[in-house]
Amino acid sequence: MGFSFDYLIQGFVTALSWQNLFWALVGCFIGTLVGVLPGIGPVSGIAILLPLTTVLPPTSAIIMMAAIYYGAMYGGSTTAIVVNIPGEASSVPTAMDGYEMAKQGKAGPALAISAIGSFFAGTISVVALTLFAPMLAEFAVVFGPPEYFALMFMGLSLVISLSGRALLKGVISMALGLTAALIGQDPLTGAARLTFGTSTLNAGVDFISVIVGLFAISEVMINVEQRITAIDTMSISDWMPTWADIKQCGWTMVRGTGVGFFLGLLPGCAPSVTTFVAYDLEKRVSKHPERFGRGAIEGVCAPEAANNATSTAGFIPLFSFGLPTAPSMAVMLGGLMMYGLQPGPMLFQTSPQFVWAVIASMYIGNVMLLVLNLPLVGMWAKICKIPFYILGPIIVFCAMIGTYSIRFQAFDVWVMLLFGVIGYFMRKLGYPVAPMVLSSVLAQMLETSMGQALLISQGSPLIFFTRPISAIFMALAFVSIGRGIWSQVKAKAPEAVTDDAEY
Amino acid sequence: MKTQRKADIIVGCGVALFGVFILFASMFITGGAAHRLPPRTFPIVVGSLLLLCGIALAIKNWSLKGADLAIHWPDSEGIRTIAVTLVSLGFYIALMDPLGLPLATFFYLAFSIWYLKRSKWLMAIVISLIIAVISHYLFIRLLGLSFPAGFLFE
Numbered sequence: 001m002g003f004s005f006d007y008l009i010q011g012f013v014t015a016l017s018w019q020n021l022f023w024a025l026v027g028c029f030i031g032t033l034v035g036v037l038p039g040i041g042p043v044s045g046i047a048i049l050l051p052l053t054t055v056l057p058p059t060s061a062i063i064m065m066a067a068i069y070y071g072a073m074y075g076g077s078t079t080a081i082v083v084n085i086p087g088e089a090s091s092v093p094t095a096m097d098g099y100e101m102a103k104q105g106k107a108g109p110a111l112a113i114s115a116i117g118s119f120f121a122g123t124i125s126v127v128a129l130t131l132f133a134p135m136l137a138e139f140a141v142v143f144g145p146p147e148y149f150a151l152m153f154m155g156l157s158l159v160i161s162l163s164g165r166a167l168l169k170g171v172i173s174m175a176l177g178l179t180a181a182l183i184g185q186d187p188l189t190g191a192a193r194l195t196f197g198t199s200t201l202n203a204g205v206d207f208i209s210v211i212v213g214l215f216a217i218s219e220v221m222i223n224v225e226q227r228i229t230a231i232d233t234m235s236i237s238d239w240m241p242t243w244a245d246i247k248q249c250g251w252t253m254v255r256g257t258g259v260g261f262f263l264g265l266l267p268g269c270a271p272s273v274t275t276f277v278a279y280d281l282e283k284r285v286s287k288h289p290e291r292f293g294r295g296a297i298e299g300v301c302a303p304e305a306a307n308n309a310t311s312t313a314g315f316i317p318l319f320s321f322g323l324p325t326a327p328s329m330a331v332m333l334g335g336l337m338m339y340g341l342q343p344g345p346m347l348f349q350t351s352p353q354f355v356w357a358v359i360a361s362m363y364i365g366n367v368m369l370l371v372l373n374l375p376l377v378g379m380w381a382k383i384c385k386i387p388f389y390i391l392g393p394i395i396v397f398c399a400m401i402g403t404y405s406i407r408f409q410a411f412d413v414w415v416m417l418l419f420g421v422i423g424y425f426m427r428k429l430g431y432p433v434a435p436m437v438l439s440s441v442l443a444q445m446l447e448t449s450m451g452q453a454l455l456i457s458q459g460s461p462l463i464f465f466t467r468p469i470s471a472i473f474m475a476l477a478f479v480s481i482g483r484g485i486w487s488q489v490k491a492k493a494p495e496a497v498t499d500d501a502e503y
Numbered sequence: 504m505k506t507q508r509k510a511d512i513i514v515g516c517g518v519a520l521f522g523v524f525i526l527f528a529s530m531f532i533t534g535g536a537a538h539r540l541p542p543r544t545f546p547i548v549v550g551s552l553l554l555l556c557g558i559a560l561a562i563k564n565w566s567l568k569g570a571d572l573a574i575h576w577p578d579s580e581g582i583r584t585i586a587v588t589l590v591s592l593g594f595y596i597a598l599m600d601p602l603g604l605p606l607a608t609f610f611y612l613a614f615s616i617w618y619l620k621r622s623k624w625l626m627a628i629v630i631s632l633i634i635a636v637i638s639h640y641l642f643i644r645l646l647g648l649s650f651p652a653g654f655l656f657e
């Protein structure tokens with residue numbers, strides 16, 4: 001099933017229902033809030049709210065989740081521009097010129113151009129998602145268990161790119177995530193594993209507890225340690241950019257979108273990478289590169305466009321192959337699975353109403369975010385002023401609510417607390433968190449597809465290398481692993497991790 | 504564990520020991536049939552991976568020479584604040600079932616906000632009260648989620 005206007009129109013009809021419009025608006029609002037508030041990022045924001053959406057129908061829930069995700073990407077620029085605190089690593093380039101603009105009294109135009117650039121990139125990327133995702137899904141429809149296993153194996157080999165220069169630490173982080181996911185019943189035989197005879201562990205460790213602990217709780221611990229108290233903000237008067245500003249940023253938006261979208265299709269290429277690439281490209285093509293870092297409006301527009309394009313591009317491998325390319329996409333995948341939907345080629349065939357409604361809602365969500373962001377710029381900037389002694393306990397409260405509502409068991413919240421402590425030490429000791437998240441979500445699918453494939457081949461692992469598509473994925477995975485090992489062997493310094501944990 | 508190198512050696516050894524523990528625990532996993540993936544396969548793979556990577560990390564850092572990175576641990580005040588934050592969260596979880604969501608939330612928030620900013624005790628009480636009431640009406644009454652309401656609201 002390729003792209004079809006009929007399905008897209010049907011999707012718009014579903015997305016434009018009052019109920020779905022309302023939840024998209026709620027998602028955009030919460031997402032922007034999550035992006036604006038320092039100390040809580042998109043991954044923890046989605047993970048905390050995911051269990052609460054069980055009261056909604058699946059389509060409304062995923063529309064809301066997607067809106068939270070790209071809303072957070074919009075909102076992340078506000079703290080970067082107004083208070084020079086990039087909420088996520090991807091907002092760092094925005095802060096470089098955005099804060100300089102704010103100091104010159106141009107915070108309003110900087111925030112507005114960031115919203116306009118995000119809107120442009122988001123919309124163009126959704127058009128590309130509409131066209132490409134069904135095409136790729138059509139190609140992937142021939143996938144059987146061996147191909148899925150090879151794809152998931154390649155997904156896990158992403159730990160190499162997610163680990164920066166800390167490969168060994170990345171693999172340890174991945175293995176710890178797998179260990180957490182293995183606790184409970186074997187998905188194929190139902191045999192108890194690593195439960196040590198306790199009935200509580202028999203139900204397994206939910207990955208939401210792991211993610212919320214790793215991101216939200218450890219973030220609160222880091223902030224508490226640094227004793228962040230209050231944040232000073234600038235006053236914002238004129239918020240509209242001039243026509244000359246918009247004209248100046250015309251091609252910047254196009255370039256930022258292109259860089260963000262195409263790099264965003266590559267597994268492991270996070271917004272934290274693409275925003276820097278887009279910023280650097282803009283500086284290179286500029287006739288006045290010396291203005292960058294001193295309040296150049298293109299320096300705000302380029303990373304923001306790239307950020308949103310990358311975020312949308314991540315939905316293509318997720319919808320077409322069921323492959324999450326980043327922790328945020330892994331949480332979205334978990335959300336889809338929670339509703340009994342299996343992302344991948346069959347999603348377009350078995351649940352077309354659902355998938356097209358979600359895609360259509362992205363067009364609407366982008367418009368909503370522009371409307372929400374432009375006039376409310378002043379309000380969002382004021383929210384940044386909430387001091388951490390209030391915000392921190394409220395984040396913990398939200399984390400508690402989100403985790404407890406997975407199964408309404410205190411056990412899940414204890415697991416969250418445990419992984420919060422683990423996450424804190426991982427950050428302190430330079431262990432990347434992203435591989436743990438990725439592996440805890442992929443573990444069950446990996447094991448199930450491996451088991452099914454071995455059943456088909458009567459126990460022969462050669463099945464993964466004799467089927468062409470599977471062989472290609474396995475080869476790519478081994479190349480990725482081999483390259484990582486080689487760079488490790490050459491490295492002479494202590495392992496250091498790149499700061500791309502939250503995206 | 505003041506430097507990265509020392510920390511990596513200690514953590515590497517710890518991870519290797521944890522790998523041994525997982526391998527040992529895997530021996531007690533039963534089940535499986537011909538041509539099927541035995542349930543203990545993945546735990547064995549993961550345990551071996553932890554063992555090997557832990558040893559490799561420890562050895563690599565043991566043999567490392569040259570500049571080392573310092574780890575920025577919190578000062579005593581920071582450690583105390585983190586410990587109090589974690590213990591209060593532990594109490595919050597433990598009190599959730601006996602006291603119910605609204606009351607446990609009130610106590611947790613009031614204490615945490617007051618602890619982080621001593622001078623704002625009235626604000627702590629007001630904010631906690633508002634959020635506790637909202638939590639009851641939003642999550643228990645409106646959304647109908649199965650949170651414990653506690654003796655005050657039952």
